[in-house]
Amino acid sequence: MTGQFFISLLNPAIGLLFAVTFFLMWLNRREAYIAYAASAYVATALAFLIQDMAPVLPMELQRLPANLCFLLTGALFAAAIIKRYGLPVPWREMMVAMSVSLAVFLWFLLGQPSIAARIYAISVGAGAIALMVVRALWPIEKPHLIDRVLFWVAVLAAINLTVRPIAILTLGGGFDNYDGFQQSVYWTTVQFSQAMVSVAAAISLMVAIAIDMVAELRLQAAGDTLSGLLNRRGFEAEAGAALRRCAAEEAPAALLIADFDHFKAINDTYGHAVGDAIITAFGTHVRAVGPAEMIAGRIGGEEFAILVPGASIEAGRQLAETIRSGLLAACADRIPAALRPSTCIGISVGTPGATLSQLMQQADQALYDAKRTGRDCVRTFTPTVIRIASA
Template identity: 70%
Template sequence: MTGQIFISLLNPAIGLLFAAAFFLLWFQRRERYIAYAAAAYVATAFAFLVQDVAPALPMELQRLPANAGFLLTGLFFAAAIVGRYGLPIPWRAMTVTTAVSLAAFLWFLLGRPSIEGRIYTISLGAGIIALMVVRALWPLAKPHLIDRLLFWVAALSAANLIVRPLVILSLTGGFANYEGFQQSIYWTTVQFSQAIVSVLAAISLMVAIAIDLIAELRQQAESDPLSGLLNRRGFEAAATAALRRCGGENPSVALLIADLDRFKQVNDVHGHAVGDAIIAAFGAVVRHSAPPAMVAGRIGGEEFALLLPGDGIETARRVAEAVRTGLAPACAGRIPPALTPTASFGLATGAPGKGLSQLMREADQALYEAKRAGRDRVRAFASALPLSAAG
């Protein structure tokens, strides 16, 4: 008897433990999908407690909330996994599946009593909900091991819910009453397989949450919140990786360095709020003008760097001119009307053996030439110019 009570309390204990863990994570992250995971484990703990521990009601009606809890477990956990990827959660389809399963369950409970019928209706309903997760995740790219693991956890859950009842009941036969059902091999497999799937699903989702948190912290560490671009550390890391990918004997890459003209004077005369508005506008223009592969960062107070992998000097010049001419219109309404912000640009292009530091030195030298020529203009490092232009 003691052993049976221990087995009966195994899944409720697991459910409550993981529910508490997910609630704690939710208090820290405030992501809705984490709250769904917590709700799923509350539902599974409730379902197993009612099924195995709660006193019997007339006509075995305690089975209805227990099995509703099993379905809600699948529903909320499906919402947690799908929600983690920012996909539309199929609430309507899951709700209809749950309602149909419960209606069929009631029929096999009160209309035409059949324990096997009740098993099949609930297992099939929960399995269909798990298949909705498989269908949602199937077309997604799965760059990390944890993404593939979450997909296979959903697939394993669907197989466990749909295939296992068919196989075991076909081998062991039906049940005359609930006493035989709860002492059966079938119910033992439910308790242990559900415990294994619950632990695997919870650990997988917690690892996914940790990966998301690490990625968010890395993004915060490498981003400049004012401009919306990378900071110097983030730019150098991303630009170095981009240069490595487009390396070779004839690398095609261009680097732009931009500097906001007379920026210290703007801050001194108009205040730092105006300077911040110009920086934010510059970042917005860069993002709007950026080719998809461009790496852009704010590498100093008023200095920016833009790397264009796979592009040459002409593309770099077009991007520089688009940003240069777009800066003042982007600042309209955000700074004093009498103030017209400008920026100067220096360009450099890649060559075999030329690294990021050399590119930046050459672009910086070209930027100095643009400043010396009167500011608000674009200049290219001499070796970056075509022979016709250099002559």
């Protein structure tokens, strides 16, 4: 066995190793983009195995499935990255690029044989697919370093697939036969550059998957599954951090505390499933009408807290009235027609430096006033003025 034989096994081994790794990840998460990644590495392993080790067929037809697998590798990995961001995968455009690339490849395989032209045909097709990833990721927000890394891996792949073949073939010339091709500097650069890009792409996507898993675990730890809002621990953590930012910026913050009217009676009369439906509808309603900077959580059985950084008393009251008045419509298709749920909301507005505990105590007092004076209403905390009688 020669050193070239072991080099030929490099990319198939890397491909199969990463295919198994992504498959195991998919078994745990069942996300389509992870399955695409696993399939991409199966395709790249097959491509190199066929290219380097498959028996020679008449008219070198074994090159067709090898290069089809190369193109499938690019398409499947592009789909994995794009799908990870929830973007539509351009399957039609990728199929067009693959079809054109293979048609040109076949012409230069069967009609007018040229190894160099076949290299260009496949490289340009795969490079076009890599550029589709660049185009898809270019306009979106990239909140983590790994998002930027994935973007630049796609850029690197596009450059590797388009610029490298042109540069090396221009400087080194073409090939008369596949024996010269297999021993050429060009094919050696393909094997090593593809190995490096494959490793970089796989590691980057694995880190992205790990970040997604951590974010999901954090959401599960801080979230309330019934309402879709934060739970008490999650709310207190995020609201406390938001108030500290408000203090640093000398900005106010409005806190709303909402509580359903006669909720125990609703559960006793209609059952807990109806009570749960009201909680779910309320969470959906709050997310729909609240501003982007809002922090909302379910802090008790039927009690909710909503913090709006930077909001004035007027903005807080307007949001509270929108939430209160829209509750019945939000619940309409989820509960019995005879049931008319309502809520009371207490509001407090803190000046810079106010703590979450202080705001919650004040909003609780306003909520108590709302319940005491008729329910289905909004009340704002008003500090008690202590008058000192003159002597």
